[in-house]
Amino acid sequence: MENQACSFGIELARFALPASLVIVGWIVVNHLAVKREMDKSRREMIAKSADGLCDAVDTLFEDANNYHSSERDQKLEVKIKITLSDLSQRVASLAQITQDTSKLTNCLSVVIKLRQAVTSKHFEDEHIGSLGNSSIHEEIADASLAMKRSLVELKHSQFPLPTVYR
């Protein structure tokens, strides 16, 4: 009787052990695959957002230069402020899905420089008409380029080279 029970236990173990190993292995592999897919989607989403933000910076650059080169246009002032607000909100919201916050912090400080370049002088009530050659245009160009550069760095940091290529 005791022998029968013992051999049943051995038979059960012979079946159950490999089966449970297979199940545990499947759970681990599946978990890693899901994690990898989510990470890939997250990186792609950040890269896509960075591209969209670069396009918004291009539009802002054009609008800001037009604004400072023409007579005062109050509709354009509103558009510029909305674009700047949208830009900084979109950059800030990336904090929810970005792991490397240093690149994002840099983007946020460049957003401030961009807003200052466009709206701190000769804006709204201080607009005195078309500006010719002014340092404001240079400041806007510098800040726009810095913004795009920081966004490209943020995008590229999502896809680091594997160590074998370094």
Next chain:
Amino acid sequence: MITVNIAKDFTRYPSGRLKKNGATSGEGFRELFLEPALSKGEKVLVEFDGTIGYGSSFLDEAFGGLVRKLRIPQSELNENLLLKSSDPSIEEEVRQYIEDAYKSLK
């Protein structure tokens, strides 16, 4: 503590630096909401959300101008002026103007 929501209590369209050029300017906001409370040592919470956006000239005149005009001790202003915005760049920019204004007073 006084809470000032710029969009609800002042305007959704803050614009410009000086009030002689418009009622929604940084100077107008400062004189209407910030100066009366802060000069009496009251705490003020400024909420920035809900407007269409801010120009730097508005922010500089409202907050940097506050330091230049009232000359409140920095520690007192840091304690009494609280800022709230879902856009962290606004709060940081305002802090920069306050800091720059104190530097210009030295």
